[in-house]
Amino acid sequence: MSHDYGFFSFESKDEVLAKSKEFWNPGKTQFWIDEGVPLVIDRREGYFIYDMSGKRLIDTHLNGGTYNLGHRNPEVVSAIESAMTHFDIGNHHFPSLARTALAEALIAGAPPGLTKVVYGSGGGEAIDIALKTARHATQKRKIVSIVKAYHGHTGLAVATGDDRFSKLFLSEQPDDFPHVPFNDLAAMEEALVGRDVAAVIMETIPATYGFPLPNPGYLEAVKAMCERYDALYIADEVQTGLMRTGELWGISKHGISPDIMVTGKGISGGMYPISAVLVNEKAAGWLTEDGFGHISTFGGAEVGCIAALKSLEICSRPETRSMVHYISDLIGRGMRSIQDLYPDWFVGIRQNGVILGLEFADPQGAKFVMRRLYEHGVWAIFSTLDPRVLQFKPGLLLTPELCEELLDRAQVAIGLARDDVARAGRKAS
């Protein structure tokens, strides 16, 4: 069966995979084949993605929240279509209609104290902007992040993360980027006590590390320490923002007003890349001192701004909030009852709203579950930095029926994965 997409066509999925290796990324392409997830996403609609073979998958990876509102959310699509009759990317040097409108909307819904918005075109760039902003405001260089942090792969962001990704490109900067263990307040204090730190950057729940939950009071205490030792607190809300925790911003649930907050991914409904950094007055100085300090041609592209305005509006609706609370309740209860079936295998549920990290009793457990879920029509990804844990991120607008279906599929797949692990163990021993 030939696959003709108008703009291009392929004879078969095999041809795509072969050419993907040849012209794009052999490592990544092969990785997924080896992992038993030979997925080439074709059609996408709502919370469904379809492999080229036609296989339907419920997407609970959502690219870290990029597809919070579903794939090709019709409201976002129509907003962009309308926007394109009048706007394009815009000219990044000039004041702009759409950037201003989005900035005002972002600030209106932001934790108190945040007053200005800087735009990027992706999460990593936004993180770099946040870090540069903190350095400017404090006139200090050091950035503290947690061990196994993930804030993106751009120049500065990559240095805050696991050295797997910085070493590869000879980009580790351990002196300027100390890493401290998560949930360890003593280590944090030790890192800050010298008062030479510009900022602590912290995901409200570290996604790529498998969503370990901050201990009660941990983030609050880190924020207090930042104040004590003159460092800024940067909240990376790229994955935890936009209603995933049942509040628009996860950090608000902690009562924390960060100095800088970063959003990306879901902010534009997965239809047009854009990211944003929200800063308070303490941090905003460079925007007055030298407004051209950070330049990005695509940063804050106006079509993206309109996609973001629409997505932000949808996320902020009382209806959406209510549904997230319902979904989080149903999925949480469903997962706990699956856990009751396999307590020795499905050993933990980390949950805050529709952010879930599912822990399994094997160092690579989540990969087994991922494979079985894939086979049973669900796409969820293991945590790169802790493959025991499966990231499970149901959408914000799921229907009750689809949630029930998702739980049905998950129950069977998790059980089968347990048997797989047992078999693999027997073979190994």
Place this chain on the structure above:
Amino acid sequence: MPELLVESAGVPRARAMVARAEWAARTFATYDKPSVDRIVRAAAKALADHAAEFAKAAVAETGFGVADHKALKNLACSTGLVDHYRDHDYVTPRIDVDAKIVEVPRPAGVIFALTPSTNPVATTSFKILLALMTRSAVIVSPHPLAKDVCSAAAKVMAEAALAAGAPDGVIQWVAEPSIPLINALMTDERVDVIVATGGSAVVRSAYRSGNPAIGVGPGNVPVLVDRTADIPAAAARIIESKSFDNSILCTNESVVIVESAVADKFVSAMVHEGGFLLNPEDRDRIRELVFPDGHFDIRFVGKDATWIAAEAGIRVPANTKVLIAPFDLAVPEEPLAHEKLCPVLGLIKVPTAARGIEVARAVLRITGAGHSAAIHSRDAQTVLAFGAGVPVYRVSVNVGNSLGSSGIHTNLAPSMTIGTGYAGRSSVGENLQPSHLIHWTRLAYNADVREVLPDFTGLSPWTAATGSVPPYPQASNLSTANVAPPRAQDDATELREEIRRLIVEELHQIIKG
């Protein structure tokens, strides 16, 4: 100004409301009887507490009707309704031991309720309570003329229901109704049933929507007074009923048909009660004024009789409640034979009751088939002949039709939605009542006597509602998860913040200590 093609305001929000309602309905459908009763009572009381205030607001917003009468209906359709259905149960399974059938009530799910401008608050309350009694979620779309007062009414009921343990989003309302929005909701496949009260256009589009619908047609009420009637009582009841809420209801009398033998006595009795008999010239003036070119002028909807008379240049006593317009023949080209949404009452004299029945049929041929009619008579034979001959599904006997057909002064189901049945192009011929909004799952045992029906007494598949529904999504490692934050209300942010601060403070103490 750039011309941007943006979807009509409110439509996406309306769709979001349906999605939320689905969640609410799913949970509500598992509530047990005591939980449902508590919620129903709380919502009804909340409306009743504002009955007079909302009545005034409805008159002010729509510009028609009588506040005192609306207050009465608001009470009848809130606490009154709950009282009426006090001993009914739409929740608990029923057991028919002889038939060996156990029946489990299943709610409609998501109800889309359209409410009219004429009866705005009472209908809003009525439909919300029917939904709550039967455990469905409801989205109210008020008539645009009455949107503010209906939204206010829905809001107080929603808040009270929520506080009594109802699932979040079980009552929602459209604050800014529009045609595209209503179309979007009507055709939304997630809506389980549309309950439409309003003009024919709305009702017809409900039936066209592709969704199950209960819509009711218009009325045009003929009332027969025969020679056996208690004439003074009939006159008093008719004047009171015709002037009720200044005749904007579909149940107000339209044309009174009186047997000649008692006509003079009856007309004087009506005049005694506040009727004003128009002479032929004044009658023509009123016809000209109220039906210019044969079409009703909506300026007169629900206006006082004295105001209408003054507009026509007719002097009437200050206590005039109804203008009586005599005419001879009920035919389509006679405007006075049509529905008149103001206190103008047609009058036709007939030689016999049998002729009266024919005239009543003629009135209903014009419009109003399936709706209601009234008769004042002490002769069972005539009453039966009227009931069998006139194509309506309820006849008020020796009682005013406005509160008679709506079950407030009769023992019909109290209702703001009068089913006009097949004769009136509706799926329901009864007064709308809770039973119309549920279906039953029937567990039917083998009829063979050897197969025995076990004892189901006391068994219930439903559960009591506890805490806020849904629970607030606390992080799973928070030991404070049992400290329930305030409900998902948009204005509760401050309180939430306050509780948040307290928790954080407490945690700080724990960490430090």
